[in-house]
Amino acid sequence: MAPSAERKVNFGLIGLGRHGSRYATHLLKDVPQAKLVAVCRRDREQGQAFAHRHGLIFCSDYHQLIENPGVQAIAIVVSPDLHLDICRHAVAAGKHVLLEKPLARNLAEGRQLKDLLDNARIKFMLAQTLRFNSVVREIKRLKDRVGKIHLAAFNQRMERHKLGWLDDPHVAGGGNILHTGVHIFDLIHFLLEEEVEWAWCRTGRVYHQRTEDIFAALLGLEMGKTICLVDSCKVTGGRSGRIELVGERGQLVGDHVLGTLIHIEDRRAVSLELPSSVHTVQKVLEAFANCILDDQTPSITAQDGLRTLRVAEMCYRSAQNGMVAKRRSYLNEGNIESK
Template sequence: MRRVAVGVIGAGKHGQRYLAHLREVPELAAAAVSRRDATRGREDAARLGCRFHADWRSLVADPAVEAVVAVVPPALHPAVTDAVAAARKPLLIEKPLATTGAAAAGIVRVLRAAAVPCLMAHTLRWNAVVRAIRTHLPAIGTLRAVVLNQRFEPSPLAWLDDPSMSGGGILLHTGVHCFDLVRLLTGCEVTDVFCRTARVRTVRTEDNFAAVLRLAGSDTVVAVSGCRATRGRSG
């Protein structure tokens, strides 16, 4: 079986999950890793038996890398996608896509022009429970209400509370998973949103929210909420 050689840009807390998954999926192989902490990056590469690149641009250009996973702050996404598009390599990129709507639209234009396959990391779509619910929904009956909630411990990452780097708080970084599930499970697009946000532990971005959504052509009641100021995580 041929394995796709993957390069991972960003190997911090979340990036480590991707490195672990590369060892679990038989169709994939770790080809290279890049991270700011060169010492730990070399340790990661040695553990995986792959190359280390101190500069992520050299990872993208590496002929041994066939596809790229980007696990970096969204402020870096435009530069990463420009390089990946120029190299004509498939890309898996973390959400949010960018820090602003204009920057996100620019990324989409670049990737479409290069005809580069790109997947946003809406990982809950592939969750076994979610897939089972979607499969059996027709037999269960008409979907009348969707109520989704997520709770997380406060993040130690300072850049998450810097809008210039993160683009926003919990809405963009974890709330998007729930919004994506609403579209996936209902098959409808959102037309109207009422949302309240608050800051519990953060200073510059929201870490607490509740939203009510109206769907196009549907009477399904939808409520989504999340908080990143709890003792643990659920949802």
């Protein structure tokens, strides 16, 4: 069999908005293991124009794209109210699926999607893109340098989003917690390798009317000795993404947006050299295509997505009732699997 670098996976892309366009650009130019063959966009005029410029098949609805025999894998970059239905049709057609986070609008839909995928004979990967960020990967590589971690802090600062559907709970499922917080919740497990046991959260609205654009949370991990401080806002004029791991022997302080990493020990702070920055969407696409070509299990699963939805739901519950939400109560209610 030819090496994966000499073979290609034919992709169909559902969603050509702001973020979907990033997927399209990388599939057209940057991922040698993949070939973009078809696109689907609700705006027919813009979708047809894009397809014509790049010699692609335009599909007026996602059913048509999924049923196209020339499409082997589907990248889904749409609002989460469509995730479950699109995945059902993709699984029925035997098409591999790369899905933008969040996994679903809520935990109940996430469980339905995971159950569907558990019985499917396709490759599925959730695009938790920050796992491929150079700063994040270097923090993971170096974390033992600071010793046992008892405190971690994660925050995200972003500009105001102008997508109207993000303020529609029926379409979006939630606000900042669900659409940015899940990045942080995934990083907590990726870097610290523990489950979140409890959450205390507060939310705020500045520009949004129905969903939160600010939240802050305290999260306790399963071993009982690590607390995470998490906060995110989408109301500022600049971006940053701070990660701080506080260990018994020192601290690692990085920013995955600004591309910085500092090691602090005693009263000395040393800036660390980082690997070259990467386009994380490109890396996700490369990893997923290679899994298909080499018949490997993708590294980011539906269970990973379900884990982040659980933490998000704990945060929402805490914000609503003012109390600490505990993972144990979800297990007792039968809402989620243990891991």
